[in-house]
Amino acid sequence: xxxxxxxxxxxxxxxxxxxxxxxxxxxxxxxxxxxxxxxxxxxxxxxxxxxxxxxxxxxxxxxxxxxxxxxxxxxxxxxxxxxxxxxxxxxxxxxxxxxxxxxxxxxxxxxxxxxxxxxxxxxxxxxxxxxxxxxxxxxxxxxxxxxxxxxxxxxxxxxxxxxxxxxxxxxxxxxxxxxxxxxxxxxxxxxxxxxxxxxxxxxxxxxxxxxxxxxxxxxxxxxxxxxxxxxxxxxxxxxxxxxxxxxxxxxxxxxxxxxxxxxxxxxxxxxxxxxxxxxxxxxxxxxx
Ligand SMILES: [Zn+2]
Numbered sequence: 001x002x003x004x005x006x007x008x009x010x011x012x013x014x015x016x017x018x019x020x021x022x023x024x025x026x027x028x029x030x031x032x033x034x035x036x037x038x039x040x041x042x043x044x045x046x047x048x049x050x051x052x053x054x055x056x057x058x059x060x061x062x063x064x065x066x067x068x069x070x071x072x073x074x075x076x077x078x079x080x081x082x083x084x085x086x087x088x089x090x091x092x093x094x095x096x097x098x099x100x101x102x103x104x105x106x107x108x109x110x111x112x113x114x115x116x117x118x119x120x121x122x123x124x125x126x127x128x129x130x131x132x133x134x135x136x137x138x139x140x141x142x143x144x145x146x147x148x149x150x151x152x153x154x155x156x157x158x159x160x161x162x163x164x165x166x167x168x169x170x171x172x173x174x175x176x177x178x179x180x181x182x183x184x185x186x187x188x189x190x191x192x193x194x195x196x197x198x199x200x201x202x203x204x205x206x207x208x209x210x211x212x213x214x215x216x217x218x219x220x221x222x223x224x225x226x227x228x229x230x231x232x233x234x235x236x237x238x239x240x241x242x243x244x245x246x247x248x249x250x251x252x253x254x255x256x257x258x259x260x261x262x263x264x265x266x267x268x269x270x271x272x273x274x275x276x277x278x279x280x281x282x283x284x285x286x287x288x
Contacts (some may be wrong), residue, residue, distance in 0.1 A: 003099045005127045009134035012098075015042060029163025030136050032090040036074055039094065046070055049097055052090060054078040061114050062089040064096045066105040072097055084165040088114060088132050095131030100124050137162045137172045146173060150181070152231035152254045152267055166256065170267060171195060180205055180270040182241075186216045187263045189223065204277035205242055205270055217241055221253040222266045228257040233267070241268060242276035249274060 012035065020027040033052045040048030047070040055075040057063060062076040074093040080086050092114060096107045113125040137158070145158050150173065152166070159169040170183050180200040184207065185192045191214045196206035207214055216222045219240045221230060233254035238245035245251075251274075254267040270276070 005095060005099060005131035006134045008098050009095075009131045010138065012039070012042075012135055013138040013140075028141070028161050029087060030091070032087055032094060032135070035135075036090065036094045036097070039098070047072060047101070049074055049094070052076075054080075057108075059110065060108050061085075061111050062093050062109050064093040064101070064107040066101075072101065082165065084159070084163055084168065085114070087136065087163050088165070088168055091132035091135050092128045094135070095128035096124070099127055099131060133168065133172045133175070136164055137169065139176060142172060142176075146177075150177070150179065150269065151233055152256055152265075155267075156231065156256075166258075166265065170265070178272075180272065180274050182206060182268045182270075184216075184222065184266040184268065185263055186222055186266065189216050190214065191216060192263060199272075200270065203270065203275050204244070205268075205274065216264075216266075220266075221255045222264055227255065230255045233269075238270060238274065238276065242270075244278045245274065245276045249276075 016027065016030065016035070036049045036052050039045070050067070050071045050073060052074045054077070056078050057075060060077060061080070062074070065073050065075070067073040074090060074097070076086055076089045076093070080089065089109070092109060093107065096109075100107070109125065109128070113122070114129065142158065145161065146154060148154075155169045155173060156166055158173070159166045162169065167183075167185070174181060174183060174195055174197045177197050178199055179197060180203050182194060182196040182200050182205055184194045191207055191209045194207040194209050200206060217240050220236060221227060221234055231254055233252045235250045236253050237247065238249040238251040239247060241251055241253075249271065252269045256265045258265055
């Protein structure tokens, strides 16, 4: 039986909502460790998670292991320093416990599995990431936090509310927004990776960073070394980023330089009606 990551995370969110309505206390960030230890009794499962602990696991971000006849342990890398990464890792491993423990006795998860969680290579890794995202940033609450025009200030406040990294908050927003928006993470003038919202992909606004090396365009805010942060964003011509965009089309570009990771995070938001595919007649010419 395949379980839906979003649905399973939502079952836990409903319980947490109810608990906090009755007992007060801080609903966010989610205390994943406490929830993992409670999970089996909440759902009357015979094989609980009995411990969540930091361990020295080189090369891995975290893991879930069957450590007894009917018990499991979650561990996370002791060298993880940011509380956001620890929380996301714990939630990812709880995701494996809820979704995948029937099929496997041990899960070891790499940094890559956690980072690019919208396109993790193994299906179960992507599912555990999705579970973690929905558990830590439930959509009903996320939508309420991001009701107006979006910018990196607001998404930064979401990251703080949910106790996750800014990247995780941006990815969760991209996963459900109706805006045509693209996240670009770049290093030394080249795109490291990128993620586009579904409407952006439909409009041709995305970057295939796995297939080719793509330079950060000159004329963009991202390439401007004088400005390291602009969370509200500036308007630049869309064709700076998307060569096929009409000359008059604007794109709002926001920027944060993450010095500790030595990278630049860029968020692009196109007008809702934007279409940046190459002109159709060029396809026709190519077909002939
Ligand atoms: Zn995993």
